[in-house]
Amino acid sequence: MRLPGFQLVRPANLAEVFAARRTYPGARLLAGGTDLVVNLRHGLGEPAVLIDLTAVPDLRDVALEPSSLRIGAAVTLERLTSDSLIAVHAPALADAARKIAGSAHRTVATLGGNLCLDTRCLYYNQSAWWRQSNGFCLKYRGDRCHVAPEGNRCRAAYSGDTAPVLLALGATAELADATGSRWVDLQSLFQEDGAAHLRLGDGQVLLGVRVPRSSGLVVGYEKARLRGAIDFPLAGVAVALRRENDRLADLRIAVTGTNSQPVLLKECEPLVGRPLDAALLQQVDKLVQRQVKPMRTTLTPAHGRRRMAAALAVRLARRLWGE
Ligand SMILES: Cc1cc2nc3c(=O)[nH]c(=O)nc-3n(C[C@H](O)[C@H](O)[C@H](O)COP(=O)(O)OP(=O)(O)OC[C@H]3O[C@@H](n4cnc5c(N)ncnc54)[C@H](O)[C@@H]3O)c2cc1C
Ligand code: SF4
Incomplete structure (x- = not known):
């Protein structure tokens, strides 16, 4: 190789x-x-x-702005885990970064590369001879998807660990080309297509992200993986919630590892205003299971990854409610 x-x-x-x-x-x-x-x-x-x-200074900054924390795309994952501004304003992002790959990887791997990570699949992340012996596949050089042969779209899974936390925090992303730059909702950087999951135009670069300050949210991230030391998420879930006395004042859930893009769950609003009790947690479980769509892209069966995502969301919500 x-x-x-x-x-x-x-x-x-x-x-x-x-x-x-x-x-x-x-x-x-x-x-x-x-x-x-x-x-x-x-x-x-x-x-x-x-x-x-990595030699562009503007992309390596972490800076506190009046209403947000700005993080450059070339900031390393190691810095995400150790920077004092991130520890104060986005501790769950530091935690998610800590769960990525191994410590040597994190000293060079960046936030931008993590957000723009290629999608992954059992039939794609293989050597050339392995893929050739399978007739390649739709995502690269082939004309057939081995995961969903009846379809005409790649279902490879997005597996970046930082995106769910940033989505739950309501982060925006700065995209730029020679004509200028613009800020977009982070979710709009992605689309549900394993062969083209990034909506980055020709010549565009991700410059960085902005995380809103003082949202009052408590946020957590958990991932399920085969090897605890180093592994991509089979399912990774971020939950952000705000508690006012015995009522939920805000709830956001975002999931990675199950779809071709990170998924910020819809329909969390009806749960807001209620206490986080067993009935509500059951609804969280259903919400996750209905909206995530893992396919047979890993050795771990798809239905198991769907249930893992739901279980992680329930566990995290319960923990954050108690904090
Ligand atoms: C053994 C191993 C284990 C791993 N485990 C995990 C894991 O648990 N979780 C996880 O999330 N990842 C994991 N990874 C993948 C990878 O290490 C991380 O996702 C890392 O953050 C990628 O960042 P990078 O800077 O190295 O990206 P690169 O490899 O340099 O780039 C990745 C992609 O992003 C694009 N890109 C980079 N920067 C920009 C930008 N500013 N604008 C537009 N496009 C850009 C590149 O063109 C490329 O397509 C693992 C990798 C290995 C080898
Ligand atoms: S989902 Fe299908 S097209 Fe996409 S990488 Fe896997 S086998 Fe290839």
Whole structure:
């Protein structure tokens, strides 16, 4: 699994990033490389040029603004776990980052790379010869999906661990190209298509995220995985809630590892205003099971991942209510 040859471009500022995007249209963005380089070694893409984002100072900042915490896309996961501003204003993000990969990965892996992580599937994250012996698949080089052969869409699962916490916190994302930048809801960065799950236009770059301050939410993140030390989530759930006396004043639930995009659950509003009792937790369980759609993209059966997601949401909600 040799790394194919490529030219590495290392811009020193954003203007140079956008210039490189124009000069090398098929180029791929490289941050920590802990996802991209592994995929390139597996023969999943042969870009002639990689544009390394990690020398751009603007992308490495963590800054407190009047109403939000701004985190650059090239901030490393290790920094997410140790930065004092993040510890105060988004501790659940630090916790989610701590649960990603191993400590050596986290020293180079970035928030931007985690949010833009490629989707994963049993039939895709394999060596080239393995995939070739299966006739490849719809996501890359093939014309058939082995998970849902009757369909015409890839169902590979999005497995980034930071997205659910950021969705539950109501984060926005800054997207930019040579013409300027705009802030969008984080959810609108994603779409339910395993072969094209990011809504990043041609030449666009994710510059960073903003997390609202003082929301009064308590937030937690839990993931189920096969190996406790290092593994992608089979299901990962963030719950954010605000308690006023014995009533729920806000409830948000976001899930990763089950769909081709991270899912911010709909229909949580009707639960607000009620006490978090056994009846409400049963409704949380149903809400999760109805809205997440895992497919046979891992060795762990899909129905098990759906039930794991629901169980994690119930457990977290109960814990956060008691805090
Ligand atoms: C053994 C192992 C275990 C892992 N376990 C986990 C895990 O438990 N949970 C988890 O979430 N991940 C896991 N990962 C995947 C990966 O390490 C992390 O998701 C990491 O955060 C990716 O960040 P990176 O900077 O290395 O991304 P890269 O590999 O550099 O990039 C990933 C993708 O994002 C794109 N990209 C990067 N930055 C930007 C940007 N600013 N704008 C637009 N596109 C961009 C790249 O073009 C590429 O397509 C694991 C990886 C390995 C090898
Ligand atoms: S879901 Fe189907 S098309 Fe997508 S990676 Fe898996 S086998 Fe390939």
